Amino acid sequence: MARPDSAPAATAPEGLHTALQFVKGVGPARARQLRRLELETVEDALFFLPYRHEDRTRLTSFRSLVPGETHSCAGVIVSLSPPPRGRRGAPFAVVLRDATGYVTASWFHAPYLERVFARGQRLVLHGKVGRFRGSVTLQHPDFEIVESDDDDRIHWGRLVPVYHATEGLGQRPLRTLLWRLVEAHAASLVDPLPEPVRARRALPALGESLRSAHFPETEPAAATARRRLAFDDFLVLQLGLGILRARTTRARGIAMNPRGQLGERLRATLPFALTRAQERVWGEIRTDMASPHPMHRLLQGDVGSGKTVVAALAVATAVEAGYQAAVMAPTEILAEQHLLTFGQLLAPLGLPVALLTSAVTGRQRAARLRAAVAGELACVVGTHALVQEGVEFRRLGLTVVDEQHRFGVEQRARLRAKG
Incomplete structure (x- = not known):
């Protein structure tokens, strides 16, 4: 889990940053074994949680x-x-x-x-x-x-923690050491959550949570401790995302705020009306596209929930604003499916869509690359081939990445850099 104690050493509770080598009963040889578990300090050990507990009150x-x-x-x-x-x-x-x-x-x-x-x-x-x-x-x-x-x-007659061990350091000495460290230092950790927040969320204090995560009195106590530590992890994640979002909103981007005629024409061709969820999400995306800052949005929904229609509205808006769009999928099969779907949605608007994957070669590939760099293609659908050298756009303004978790950060960044 994330560690709250990131304050300078001068203000940290005494003992948390002590090297394990200098803890009573450890010494250089045992410290080397602990180092293989990436445990260097007392604080490291406190957050080295067991992967399961063994109920030794009810052995079979x-x-x-x-x-x-x-x-x-x-x-x-x-x-x-x-x-x-x-x-x-x-x-x-x-x-x-x-x-x-x-x-x-x-x-x-x-x-x-x-x-x-x-x-x-x-x-x-x-x-x-x-x-x-x-x-x-x-x-x-x-x-x-x-x-x-x-x-x-x-080690007996209780819920006993079981840790990832290493050669020469078995469960019993590891558990004994962690018991001593938890008893001596868990209460001295600075809790990053104010008491009113803990009360509102029914979360125990950090020291109590660590004690119960290692040596719980009952299974419900262990579950409550894991819930508190998981809350801290997600809090740090959300704070990190918030910081990134704040930095993004300060960066300069492209303001796309056309009259929306292509989007209206696209909606008119649909044999159905957008759902309330689609209307809400499209409204948020439309607002982001109109702002002068880069947009980073995750569009999440079940299969068949209508994500592609919302993406197509964004593509139509980008094209009406004078830009091109790229749609990147993790496999050639998905890319071909997207070509068919986006083609059906955008063709009635007179917007050309082309496929670019490793399977597209020779003259056909060269022609599509020329069309993209000349701005003749409104939307290019492809795989990781879109981020390769030699693939250029005249005015790339919008990228849509399907199953973005299957692409690396650098791959997505290279695609954005083509804009």
């Missing part, structure tokens, strides 16, 4: 394991079966016992486990249950060796 007994389902269970190792020499593809297997029976757990390509496991160890396992030769098995489950110590309350 071996007798109750159901093949095909995912379960958490625990037992004591009674035997180990490393793969025979020369059979590297064979699994490493252990047999475990609990009060109700036995289960076999196996791991492929894991010969190192022979140095990790020993008879008499207690393991917690989490994975999908199967059946092999009549026996209940768990293949390649997550595991943790249970040790009795002063921190047992962190």
